[in-house]
Every structure is written in C-alpha cells, then in structure tokens.
Amino acid sequence: MKEKLEVGILGATGMVGAEYIRMLANHPWFKLKYVVAKRTVGMKFRDAKKGEWVTSYEPPSEINDLIVQAAEPEKQQADLFFSCLPTDAAKELEPLYAKILPTFSDASAYRMEPDVPLIIPEINPDHWSLIKEQTKRGWKGFLVTGPNCTSIGLNVTLKPLNDEFKIKKVVVSTMQAVSGAGFPGVPSMSILDNVIPYIKDEEEKVYIETQKILGKMEGNTIKPASMDIAAMCHRVPTIDGHMESVYIETEKRITPEEAAEALRSFKGIPQELKLPTAPENPIIVREEPDRPQTRLDRYAGSVPGMSVVVGRIRKGIDDHSLRYTLLSHNTIRGAAGNTILTVEMFYKEGWLKL
C-alpha cells in the first residue's frame, strides 16, 4: 500500500512551480514523483531550475535529483497532477492529463468552461460535483481549476460579506507584485520607480471569475452571481503579495464592526477538516490604521501565505457601503497553496475518485 499519494507537477520549473515544490517537499500526504517541463527534459531538476529559480528555497535532494520529463501522460503513473503551465501549454496539455487522471490547475485556460469547477476550498467546495459532468467528455480523470491570484484574495473576503450583507456592487483597485507575472515577467526597467496601471486581461478575469466562484450549483450547472464589479489593476514594485483596496455597496445595512466580525469569524471546510495546508484563519483582521502592508503581512498566519489579511475596514459613503484593504500572497494562496488545499479537500472528502 502506498503511504502517500504520488503526484506530478506540469510546469515545475516556473515561479509558481517553485512554490509547489516547496509546499510538497515535506507534505504529509503527497509525494512528488514527476516534474514535467518543456525546455529542460532529461536534466536533473537541480539543474533544470537554474536561472528561473529566483527564490532562496533549495529543494531536498530527492526532488533535486528527479529527472525532468516531457508531457507524456500515458507513461506517467501518478494519483494526480498539478498544473501551473503557461496558458497555451495548459490549453493543449491539461485535457490530455485529465483524460487519464485527476488534474488540478492554476492556469486560466479552462477556468470558465461550464463543466470545470473553479475552486477556493473555503468558498465554493460544493462546486466539486461539476467534475461528474466531465465524464461526458469521455475522461477517466477530471480537471479542477483554481482562480486567478487576484480573484482569490478578493473572493475570500467577498464571500462572508456577501453571505451576510448581500453585495450589490464592488469597485476594487489592485496593487500587484511582480511575481504575479512569472519569470522573466516584468522587466526591471518597466517597474523600478514606477506603477503600471494595466495587466492584460486581469480586470476581466476578476469580473467573470467572481461571478462563477460566488455562483450557486443548480442541478449540474453553476448559476453565476450577478454582482456589479469594476476592477482596476496595477503592477507595483513589490516582489510578492497582491494588495487590493475594495469599495462595496450592500443591500443590507453594514457597519465596519459587523463587517470585521463577519470576516474574522469566517471558516470553511478546510478549517473543519484541519487540512495540512489550511490556515487556522482564512482571514486575519488587523485593527491598526496602516495594515495590511505588503512586505509585513504576506506571510501572516499559521500557514505562511495562506491567510488573507484584511484591514482598514471603514465606512464607504453611507451605511450601505464599506471600504477595506486586503492582502494575499499571490503565488501561495493565489496559486500553488490554494490548489494544494483544494486537493487535500478532495482527498479527505473522497472526491478524488469519480
């Protein structure tokens, strides 16, 4: 009997790949068996990652010694695969893997497919059941996706507020770290002493993904939420951590105190199940007037990088509106960590078998 689930990573040498490697290196339930990449096939992982690996983390030798493989799903026997592929590669390869085994992806390629769940484990775990629809594709496995890094932080905070106060409108302005663009990503000439008020397709993703994430399962489809959202996305010279300042309007009266309480007390299935990667608090509320701050709060909480830190909860323009600021770690909660937590939930809940 296997002690741990055997897993692989598609796109292992990239920036999000590095977070997967770090989080899987000592994972109690998963054992990394395959690292798949394109340009470094045949190399040891320790060499393959050179040049792209702009982190201080050094994997253990059992990972460093893995040989990078090409994407050949039929030859790779694992319990499941993680994917953090670039969009085009994801488009091509993820169905090939999902055809054979459970595949969990950060990539944007299939997020909006009607039969593909877009999961934040604390928010919409019940969307898992969409995977049954995928049997119609003739797949033996299935594909589950995680949202865009900016959508995740936002939705973690919208969920409890929407549940309690019914949100009608969201105006959100983001200040996103350069790691969100991958490597080499944003040239230093473009961002030192600068802010760029544009990230391709990001505002659209925030809008459309939120409707799906906060949507309701009705039968075997998701009925989208119908919240007004105006997103304005900016790249700023920070390394990790996406800050988002949010203005909401609600149907019910809302006070900063009530909002803080709703955010602070929010928990989900991962917390109930005490999953290994579940932070004790999905949302940490800070009272100081000048928090969250990117560098100080991006690793806050019991599982570094998995909590969304909220602060500056204050009145909007009247008693049906509110302002607040959130910070979430874009490559952990915003990517690798969210997906690993999703898989932990699937495993514990018994959803890995179709």
Place this chain on the structure above:
Amino acid sequence: MKEKLEVGILGATGMVGAEYIRMLANHPWFKLKYVVAKRTVGMKFRDAKKGEWVTSYEPPSEINDLIVQAAEPEKQQADLFFSCLPTDAAKELEPLYAKILPTFSDASAYRMEPDVPLIIPEINPDHWSLIKEQTKRGWKGFLVTGPNCTSIGLNVTLKPLNDEFKIKKVVVSTMQAVSGAGFPGVPSMSILDNVIPYIKDEEEKVYIETQKILGKMEGNTIKPASMDIAAMCHRVPTIDGHMESVYIETEKRITPEEAAEALRSFKGIPQELKLPTAPENPIIVREEPDRPQTRLDRYAGSVPGMSVVVGRIRKGIDDHSLRYTLLSHNTIRGAAGNTILTVEMFYKEGWLKL
C-alpha cells in the same frame, strides 16, 4: 519701477521649497528676494539646503547666496509670499504674513476656512473673490491656498466630467509617491518592497477639499458640491508622481469616447492668458492601454509636471459609469507649480490688490 514682482518663500529648504526655487529661478515675472526657514537662519541658502535637498537641481548663485531669514513679516518687504510650511508652522505664521501682504500657501492649515479660497487656476478661478471677505479679519494682505496634492490631480479631471455628465459618485484609489511625505518623510525600511494603505488624513482631505473646489460661489460664500466620494489612499515606492485610479457614476449617460473628448478639450483661464507656467493642455489623454505610468509620464507636457495625464478611460459597470487612471506630479502641479500658476493668474487678472 520694479521689473519683476519681489517674492519670498516660507519653508524654502523643504522638498516643495526645492520646486519653488527651481520654478522661480528663471521666472519671467517673479524675483526671489527672501528665503525663510527655521533651523538655518543666517546661513547662505547654498548651505542651508544641504541634507534636505535630495534633487539634482542646483540653484543659480543669486539664489544660493541669499541669507536664510527668520519669519519676520514686518521686516520683509515683498510683493507677495509663497508658503510651503509644515502645518503647525503654517497655522502660526501664515496669518502674520497675510495681515501684511498677499500670501499663497500649499499648507493645509487654512484650506477649509470659509473665507479662504482653495484654488486650482483652471477649475475655480472665480473663488478668488473670497479674499475680499478677509478684509473683515483686518488684514491688509490676504491668504489664498492650494489643495492637497492628491485633490489637485483628481479635481482637474473631475471638473470637465462633472460639467458635462454631472458626477454623482467617485471611488478613487491612489498610489502616491514618497516625495509627498516631505523629507525625511517615509523611512526606506517602511516602503522598499512594500505598499502602505494609509496616509494620515489624506482620504478626508480628498473628500472635503473636493466639495469646496467644485463648489459654487454664491454671494460671498462657497456652496459646496455634494458629490459622494470614497477615497482609498496608498503610499508606493515611487519617488515623484501620484497615480489615481478613478471610478465615477454620472447622472447623464457617459461613454469613454465622450469622456476622453471632454478631458482632452478642457482649458481654463491660464491657457487663455498663456500664463508662463500654464501647460498647453491641463489634461493629456493617452490612448495606449498601459499609460499613464508614474516614471514615464510625470513630466509630460509643455510645462514639465503641470499637466495631468489621463489614460485607461473605459466603461465602468454600465453606461452611467466610467473608469480611468490619472497621474499628476505631486510637488509641481500638486504643490509649487499650482500655486505659482495661481499667482500668475492673480497678477495678470489684477487680483493682487485688494
């Protein structure tokens, strides 16, 4: 007969002082006669500025050789004084100067006094007449103020949009440069690789100053505008240039094209009078998806730092809302430049004499 108006600067050695010095050094109408500061009285300006002068600009020797004076308005014979004092010093000293001669200030101390104009020359020049009310204070001079740096950039863009589409609501998120906090200002430990979502009193200033700036003169008072404004202010690691991303809701239908046209064609008295510090276009509209950018656009236009650059004009959530991003140079249009332009207008219009 004097060829040029003789002027002085209160707070000459500070960060905004440096911009005044630069802009007055070769000004066709003004001659700098007095530099007033507190801790360096008696020193030559060239020495007084050391340590605080974090700019590459080096004043001409006729300014460098000026002896720094204490604040003694009765001994200082000038046509007018500029003030960029810290708030507390402004509170104490500006009335002493205004008692004697025309005083134009960037400081926040008296901005919201009912009889003190809060001027952006292109926006609310008619507010000048408030100064007549100040004769009731027994002053021979008067006090005119300029708005907060963040308010200025915002209001330059709100004005033409409000005139044409009648704005009901504004949600604005700012990304402000460190020079806005003066010197020493923001510690480097606080801002490298970081965003701080808090600037003391800034959001309140944006709200309240806007009501006054966009208010209407009725008799001898200003009737405030009554626009809903939710501001969210952030400090980011840039040196100069405040970026603001704005969401507005309007009474009339609005399209991005109409909005762009209203912004692009906006002109004011300074442009009509061709004042020396008036930019040809108070607002420059960029079409590229990724502009304005802080480092690339802060000096745009015919008078560097005096134009507000607007871009990313796009739909809000429906046809009564709009999103856009603006950039304005916080120590030029946002402080020294705006005040110098105000004085130029007062001079040319003959408002300097009560």
Place this chain on the structure above:
Amino acid sequence: MKEKLEVGILGATGMVGAEYIRMLANHPWFKLKYVVAKRTVGMKFRDAKKGEWVTSYEPPSEINDLIVQAAEPEKQQADLFFSCLPTDAAKELEPLYAKILPTFSDASAYRMEPDVPLIIPEINPDHWSLIKEQTKRGWKGFLVTGPNCTSIGLNVTLKPLNDEFKIKKVVVSTMQAVSGAGFPGVPSMSILDNVIPYIKDEEEKVYIETQKILGKMEGNTIKPASMDIAAMCHRVPTIDGHMESVYIETEKRITPEEAAEALRSFKGIPQELKLPTAPENPIIVREEPDRPQTRLDRYAGSVPGMSVVVGRIRKGIDDHSLRYTLLSHNTIRGAAGNTILTVEMFYKEGWLKL
C-alpha cells in the same frame, strides 16, 4: 533553581532589538525578563514597539506583555544584559550595567577600549580573557562587545584566509542594506533608485576593528593585526543583507580552489560546542557565477542569517591575489545573532563568572 538564564535587552524597541526579541523568544537557554527603552517606559512592549517595528515577526504574549522599563541597573536582577543602544546612550549606560553584571553590546561606544573584547565567536574567542582586566575598573560585571555589521562579515572570511595564506592587503567595497541604519534611518527619498557612497565612520570602523579582531592576545593585551585595508562603503536600496566584494593580496601563493577549501572547511568553537545559535557552517561557499545575491542568500544556512555566504572566488591580478564576494545578514550575524552566539559560548565555556 532557575532553568534558564534571565536576560534583559537595552534598546529593545529598535531594529536590532527586534532581532534579539525574535531570537530570544524561544531560546533554550535564555529567558527574556527585562526590556529597557527610553521613550516608552511604562508601556507594554506590544504597544511600545509600534511604529518602529517594521518586521512581520510578532512576539509571543509573554514578551508582548512585558512592561518597558527605564535603565535602572541596580533594580534589575538578571544574569546578563544585551545592549543594542544608540552610541550615545551606550556610552552612558553600558558602564552602569557592566559595573553590576555581564553586559554584551552591539554598540560601537566601547569597542576599541583596550580592555574590552570585540568578539566574533568563531574568530577570536580567546579575547574573552580581556574581561579580567575590567576588574581594574572596579566592575563586578564586565562588558563584551561585538563588531560593526560590516566588519563581522568581512572578518569571518578574512580569518581562514589569513591563517592559511597570510593576508597583506584588503580592498573591500560594500553594498549595505538600509536596515543597517536603524529606524527611521535612511529616508526613502534618499535611496530609491539610488546608491549613496558614504556611511558615516563605517570605513574607519572596518579598518580599525579588523586590526583588533584579528589581533593576538599577548599577556593581557591585544596586539593588533597590521593588515592594509582600504574600505569603500555604499548604501544600496536593499532591506537586509550586506554584500561585500573583496580583493586581497597574500604573502603565500593562493588559488581560488585553495581559498574555497579554506573557507568551506572553517569551523570554530560554536560549531564544536554545537551552540544553539551556531550555524553548521559559518561560511557557505557557492559555486554559481552569480551568487551570493542579497535577497536570495541572506537567510542561507542551518540557522537563518548566521552563515556568511561567499561566492565568485576568482583570481585577483596574479597568483598572490584573490577576488571574492560575501554576503552576511547585518542584523543577525552582523548584530543580534553574533552577540547571542557570543553569550552562548561564554555560558557554555564558563566565562560568565569573573
């Protein structure tokens, strides 16, 4: 019987104080009993640190609940005190503490006193015996100092090279992080997009401290080393971690391979004694052409921040010279960590009692 030594910190709320707090919070041998500071006397530590505490680390409540005390050595019963006071305060207060109990300081005030040891535990542990000379001052305690943050990183690498190849000349150029200047320290306006080729007194400290650190105990005095050193110190926009690029000339022939071996194999008493804060390797040698890098390597090694990372070991101009680059964490190995390691050694070796 006390299970742990009771210790206090002078200057607990500063930037280096924060590292002491973090490193002492779970220390197996020490228990923090007193936090001493000047402007926050009577406040709980959790409140006292606000504003200055630009780190993500949050102390446990037994430390956060400590009441900040004034410097009153006669009322404070502890086994020893750490000091990270500013120079002037150190000058006044450290003798008052040393008069009563063992005091270990990062401050520069007494480093060059002939009877005060200047210790890097791996380098010159035998200098401890100087403290006996301090009985002549009529002290019941004693004072031990640690070197400047730049000197520490440099000397850790010079020691093994000097032992084996006899160094005649050192030319060192440093690129130092802003945390080295404390808080508020370097204004952001002074360092964003900038390098400052000057740090007050730093080059002199590197020179003179090195002569003492690498000097030999002869009887009851230290005979200084007599190495030529030309230091050139720069402040760069990094948060933590001092990089130093070093050129040395040696009496004996030297090759990069031999130098790497000497550095890699270097160990000291802390490693022999397996002290809690001793890194497994005082020096980590990297082979890649582009390492060490500040952000990637400052926490390298078994005790984060305690190892000096060396790379780019290459020929100088001939076979009696060498170039290399080192990185050391300025507030850990360069301050708090080095002193804690010193105390661990004193304790284990039985040198705490005069």
Place this chain on the structure above:
Amino acid sequence: MKEKLEVGILGATGMVGAEYIRMLANHPWFKLKYVVAKRTVGMKFRDAKKGEWVTSYEPPSEINDLIVQAAEPEKQQADLFFSCLPTDAAKELEPLYAKILPTFSDASAYRMEPDVPLIIPEINPDHWSLIKEQTKRGWKGFLVTGPNCTSIGLNVTLKPLNDEFKIKKVVVSTMQAVSGAGFPGVPSMSILDNVIPYIKDEEEKVYIETQKILGKMEGNTIKPASMDIAAMCHRVPTIDGHMESVYIETEKRITPEEAAEALRSFKGIPQELKLPTAPENPIIVREEPDRPQTRLDRYAGSVPGMSVVVGRIRKGIDDHSLRYTLLSHNTIRGAAGNTILTVEMFYKEGWLKL
C-alpha cells in the same frame, strides 16, 4: 549642398537607440535619415518603438514618421551610420556597413580588433588613425567603436591620474544600473531588493578595453597599457547611472588634493573644439562626503549625462594610493553620447574621409 550630415542608426528601437534618437533629434550637424531594426521593418518608427521604449521622451514627428528599414547598406545612402546593435547582429552587419561608409559602433563585437579604434574622444583621439589600416580589408568606409559603458566612466578618470601619477594597479567595484542590460534585460524579480555580483564578461571587458584605450599608438598599431586591474562588477536596483568605487596605486606620490586638481582640470579635444555634445567639464569633482549619488548626479553638467562625476577622493592605504568614487551615465556618456561626440570630433577634424 547638404546642410547636415545624413546619418542612420542600426538598432534604433533599443534602449541605447532611444538615447541616439533623443540626442540626434535636434542635433545641429546631423540629420537622422535611416532607422534600421529587425523585427519592425516597414513600420513607422512611432509604432516600432512601442513596448521597448521605456522612456518619457517622445521623438518629433519627422523621426516618428520614418519607416523602419532592414539592414541593406548598399541601398541606404548616408554620410555615416551609428550602430547600437546586439553583439551577434553587430558581428554580422557592421562589416557590411563599414565596407561602404563610416560606421561608429557601441557594440562589443569588434572593439578588440587590432585595426579598430576604441575611442573616448577626450582620452585617445589619436587612435583614430588606425582606421587607415582598415583599407587593407578592402573597405571604402571604416569602423570605429566606443568602449563598454563601465570602461568609459573608469577610463575618463584614469587618464588624467595616469598621466600625472602613473597608475600601477586598479581595484574597481561597480554598481551598475539595470538600463545597462538593455530591454527587457534584467527581470524585476531578479533585482528588486537585491544586488547581483555578476555581469557576464563585464570584468574582462573592463580589464582588456582599458589596456587598449590607455595604450599608445606606435606606428600603425596600439601598444597596450600594462596596468594591473581587478574589477568586481555588480548590478543594483537603479535605473540609469553606473557608480564605480576605485582604489588605485601609483608610482608617484599622490594626495587627494593633487588628484582632485588633476581630475578637475582635465580637458580634451572636444572641449577645445567646443563640440556640440562636449560637456564643459568631462569630469566634475564634488567635495561633499556623500557624492556622487546615482539619482542626483547622473545628469550633472552642461550636457546632461556627458560628464563623469567624481567624489570621495581620499587616501588609499598610503601616499602612493588613492580611493575615489565615480558616476557616469551608462547610456549617454557610456554609449550613445560618447559615440556622437566621437563623430563630432571626426567630422570637425576632417577624419571622416579616409
């Protein structure tokens, strides 16, 4: 008769290309006729530069309207060509242009060819005569190169010191801006909050180019200087401006005062001829302890970016050694500006005709 020389630029859309465009836009002697690039052939220059043009400078419409051409020297009738091509393209294309007309290049491809001059106009103008040797290649034109950006700043300062004090040894440590790596160049993930102690081939270039630049024409070859040089090159998070801290040893006794005088009084042919791009002072000496600084001094002097700013002139280790720091603008004096000045000198001196 043509009023101005007609010139072209090879590699016009790159980072150095942008400086050429800016400096040639209003040049009194040159008229830009051809912009040559690879991936944007057939596009208007205004469109071709998009994406790569990370500068606030906007060319006049007569340049913006130029159609980007492929490299077809035989079809392009001009008086001379500038080249700022990438190395590989330079290797291939520069000889094709030099075969036909005078070609002046920043690229490294042919710098060390024995018959190709490597010119800094103030330092080694007499090396121009090497071009006669190129007739042996059967060229009707010729090829003149400019040194690496780091070599230029260094050599401008070494020249007067070597002339007066005879330099034996140089240890130089550089802190280089990201613009030196072109666009996209250094990824932001690699340099934010970081220093990289490695720039490929840079240290070797500094060494070998200096021997040629400071070498002497003997007959029709250059006899290299034979100075010991140990260079240590670093990339730091600054946008423009290379700082270099230098330690030298000299045959003759040297004092900081004498060194300052030698540097301050240094002039060359460009100053004598009052060439349009010649700075009044090739070297500006600052007396303050904390200058030069990258952001404050990179545009110092009468022609912005063309002067090398020197400061911190202080004793080395004895009276035959010296330390100092220099700053030079890497894309102006270090590339485009130096080459334009070279061409101005060639033109005025009548060296453009073989």
